[in-house]
Amino acid sequence: MAGPGRCGVLAAFREHLRRLGLQDFPCGLGSWVGGRGHSRGGDPTGQEEAVLLGEESPEALMELLRDRHSPWALPPDGSRQDQHLREMAVLTPELVRGSNVFQVFKSLRIVGKGVEEVDEGLLQFQHLEELILSANQISRITSANLPRTLKVLELCCNAVADLQDLCAQPPPELQHLGLGHNRLCSPSQDKYLTADFWPNLVSLDLSFNNFTDLVGLVSQLSSLQKLRVLVLQGNPLALIPTYRGFLVDSLPKLSILDDIYVGPDERHQFHGLAKQTELIRSEARVVVSVGEIKGVPDPSACQQLEVGSEAPVITYSYCVTYEFAGEDIEDSSSTEVPKIHRSPVVATLDVDTSAWDSGEAKGQQKPAAMEEPKVHSAKVFVTPGKPWADTIDCSYRKEHTAKDLVGLKSYLAAGTIVSVVEEKVLSWPVDADPEENAVTKGKAGRGLQKGSAKGPVLREKQKRKKKEKPCELRSDPPIRRTLGTRRVTLETLLATENLVATVCDFGILMTEQLLQPPSLEEKVRSDRKKGKDKSKKPKGEREVQARQKTTSSAKGDRD
Structure with a gap:
């Protein structure tokens, strides 16, 4: 049985049967079928049994199950297995009553039901050959709880990180083992992937785990003489450049690698690569x-x-x-x-x-x-x-x-x-350096005092210098x-x-607003503002201008 508070396979199975309503109308035994539950295939004498008032014929009940517009139709997410069980509950309801239902199953599919543990209740399925437990929350599998008749075990998308318990007493006839999208890693788990545990394994899915040691893993897989299908994509080792060639040459009996057929040309292309292990670098x-x-x-x-x-x-x-x-x-x-x-x-x-x-x-x-x-x-x-x-x-x-x-x-x-x-x-x-401006202005002032002839020449040189300097x-x-x-x-x-x-x-780009040239009105306003700013010069600057004007007028009088 499953541990306290843990959801086991058997509990999930029983809950699934309850939702299928195998004992409710139009399935199972009830007033709608009267006492005909044991002879629904027809009267042994060849005479059709009269349908009493309130009873339904097997054909009418089957129509209620199969018509997709019927309120008793299987939901769209139902499986073929679910439909088969419901039809069996109409035609031969005694086969799905009590413990008899375990003998019906050769394939059991419980996907995405929150199963956390593979409990011993699974041993009641004495004829089970295929067990699919994908997309659950299983972290460990005790092999003693698996039916010995299993040929297919699919555990994709769980949380399996250790294979030790699974390999204690593995099903001897297992042909497919699906462990993709789990938490297995090298090198601790490589040793469990040999013929000592899986002598009849034909197909192995280890995709999207964390195997990193390509050489070590291949050395273990090479003992699986019946292995024909191998999936390793999604593992870090699959990113190594020589990954596929090394596997193809190391496992000569492999037919399909990562869902791609291995042909003679590819084998010839990579012939001898298995012996060049120095080329296998973990990068x-x-x-x-x-x-x-x-x-x-x-x-x-x-x-x-x-x-x-x-x-x-x-x-x-x-x-x-x-x-x-x-x-x-x-x-x-x-x-x-x-x-x-x-x-x-x-x-x-x-x-x-x-x-x-x-x-x-x-x-x-x-x-x-x-x-x-x-x-x-x-x-x-x-x-x-x-x-x-x-x-x-x-x-x-x-x-x-x-x-x-x-x-x-x-x-x-x-x-x-x-x-x-x-x-x-x-x-x-x-802007020009303020100290340079002061020197230039001082030289210009001395030029004006010494003689007016040098003033225009100096100004001309300054203008030429300004034009030349970018x-x-x-x-x-x-x-x-x-x-x-x-x-x-x-x-x-x-x-x-x-x-x-x-x-x-990326969709439509919202750009920043571009700078537009100023309009005529804006230019007029700007010029007026500049004029006002000029009239608001500091007192010291106005005094300098006044002295310059006075000096110029005095020179004019002397001339």
Whole structure:
């Protein structure tokens, strides 16, 4: 029996039978069938038994079960097994009463029922050959509670982390063992996957666990002489570049690997690889390439302004940021990489979004969309900034080498964050140095006192110098804004796919309001304001101007 407070297989089975209503109308024995429960197939004498008032014929009852518009029809999520049981409860109800129901089952399917334990009540199914317990909460399986007649055991999507209890007294005739999407890992569980425990195993599913030791696992699996179907995709070891070739050459009797047929050409291609174990390195290489950015509005309306005006000169550049989880990163723009997992290939980024972020990348604060907690540690990488164009060609390619295969698996399962970032720089005209202005003014004043002939020459030189000297600009710190952020799914790379090509469409871009040239009325108002500002000069400056005017008039009188 199941432990206290734990849901066992038998309890889930009985609850399922109760919901099927095998003893309720139109199934089972009741007033609607009278005393005909034992002879529903017809009268042995060949005479049709008269249907009494209030009773229903077997055909009418079966019609109530099969008509999808009937209130007694099986719900859409019901299985064929459920329908078969209900029909049996109409035609031969005595077979599904009490303990007799256990003898009916050769296949038992209990999926997603919250089962936590495989209890000994399962031994009542004396003819059971197939047991499917997927999508439950099973963490351990006691093999003593499994019927010895089992040929198929499916435990996909549970929480199994240890095979020791399962391998204590495993069913001797088992041909398929499904352990995909559990918590098994190397090297502690490799030793339980041998012919000593599973001599008749033909099919084995270990997908999406945490096996990392490719050589060690293969050495154990090679003892399974009847193994023909193997699924290992989704494990960290499947990210190793030589993964498939090594398995194909190491297991010569294998027919299907990761749902892909193993043909003679592939065997010939990888012949001899099993002996070159020095090529098996626990690291994976991932190539990230970013293509083009489209859809960014032209910022030229606010980019080119007159130098010397009060408004700044604004320049824009655009880049793409992405996350990657890895230890060793190498730039290999010219290196040819074998056909392994490549991710993500962002073919086109249609930059349209209303995500307003002032986050910065690569040494700066990350955008808010990237700050959510993750199960892997990732770094943010940034493509070189490019100026605006109708189609901004990033032409970016980088190879990453990851030695933490478990962390890489977690990263690929979660996906990566891709963002398009705009960088705006405001540049202002640099005013002349105040000390230089004072020296220039002093020299100009002395020139006027010594003689009027040198004054115009000096002024002419100053004008020429101003014309020749370009206007210097002082740039403010860059202002970064995230135009669009999207998560790119990379889980297909765990299923031994070689490529992920994604077009990120961020929707409609809400751009900042462009700077418009001032209207005529605004110019008039601005000129008037400047005139008022000039009249409000400091007292000291007005006195200097008054002395200059007095000096000039005195000179005029002497002349």
